[in-house]
Amino acid sequence: MPGGDFHPWLFVIVAAWVLVCGLGVVVFKKIMYSAVSMVFCFLGVAFAYALLNAELVAIVQILVYVGAISIVIIFAIMLTEMQEGGYALFFNRQAVFAAPLAVAVAAVLTAVLVTADIGDVGEKALNPGVKALSRLLFDRYVFPFELVSLVLLAAMIGAIVLARREEEGS
Amino acid sequence: MNPLYWWLTLAVLLFCIGAYGALARRNVILVIMCLELMLNAVNIALVAAAQFRGGSEGAGSLFALFIITLAAAEVTVGLAIVIANYRNKRTVQADRFDELKG
Numbered sequence: 001m002p003g004g005d006f007h008p009w010l011f012v013i014v015a016a017w018v019l020v021c022g023l024g025v026v027v028f029k030k031i032m033y034s035a036v037s038m039v040f041c042f043l044g045v046a047f048a049y050a051l052l053n054a055e056l057v058a059i060v061q062i063l064v065y066v067g068a069i070s071i072v073i074i075f076a077i078m079l080t081e082m083q084e085g086g087y088a089l090f091f092n093r094q095a096v097f098a099a100p101l102a103v104a105v106a107a108v109l110t111a112v113l114v115t116a117d118i119g120d121v122g123e124k125a126l127n128p129g130v131k132a133l134s135r136l137l138f139d140r141y142v143f144p145f146e147l148v149s150l151v152l153l154a155a156m157i158g159a160i161v162l163a164r165r166e167e168e169g170s
Numbered sequence: 171m172n173p174l175y176w177w178l179t180l181a182v183l184l185f186c187i188g189a190y191g192a193l194a195r196r197n198v199i200l201v202i203m204c205l206e207l208m209l210n211a212v213n214i215a216l217v218a219a220a221q222f223r224g225g226s227e228g229a230g231s232l233f234a235l236f237i238i239t240l241a242a243a244e245v246t247v248g249l250a251i252v253i254a255n256y257r258n259k260r261t262v263q264a265d266r267f268d269e270l271k272g
């Protein structure tokens with residue numbers, strides 16, 4: 001099939017997984033439950049990439065999101081988690097404003113989606129594979145690549161400086 | 171019908187779930203988690219568009235990779251700020267950070 005295969009049933013399963021886990025992040029009262037739900041949501045997104053024939057992105061998603069970011073977030077939760085059960089309530093004052101806003105954003109995006117002319121599926125699946133992708137990354141997009149590595153270095157230094165405990169008496 | 175519509179619908183729904191969570195919840199760490207959900211939704215849209223529309227030999231996947239990298243940097247700095255704030259205020263609830271309130 002041109003434009004890559006589309007398996008409706010696999011798509012439905014993956015979409016349901018991602019959406020249910022995503023909703024879990026929002027509705028769970030205990031933040032640790034939300035974090036676990038988030039990990040499963042990231043895993044579902046990785047399956048979505050695999051379904052879209054983007055193997056490299058799927059692998060990086062599992063490595064970075066499911067592996068690294070989840071661990072960092074869970075560490076932060078365990079460092080800060082505390083009492084104050086009353087504050088973890090799902091329906092608070094902000095929800096009254098947040099829900100219509102989120103629905104409005106969904107409506108606008110859906111309207112754009114419906115009216116936009118996406119057109120037909122492309123002639124061939126433009127899926128270059130890992131080899132071509134890495135060639136592209138280190139050839140044509142080498143400047144963004146170096147820029148991103150600079151951003152990562154800056155983020156690392158910034159995180160260390162921010163989270164460092166102040167020396168006593170200095 | 172172009173399957174891209176279905177994928178973009180999934181991306182829209184996930185994005186709005188994340189947006190709702192980021193607006194409605196008060197725990198700063200949960201807000202960061204919801205931001206990650208939104209970034210993931212954008213990534214799904216990018217990869218799906220690259221797959222079904224094409225015309226840019228792999229740039230969609232590369233952009234998704236860049237976004238994942240920047241999301242990692244963002245989480246690192248964001249959580250460092252949260253931890254530093256927690257050390258001063260002993261709380262991670264966003265409505266407790268009200269020093270600038272007049």
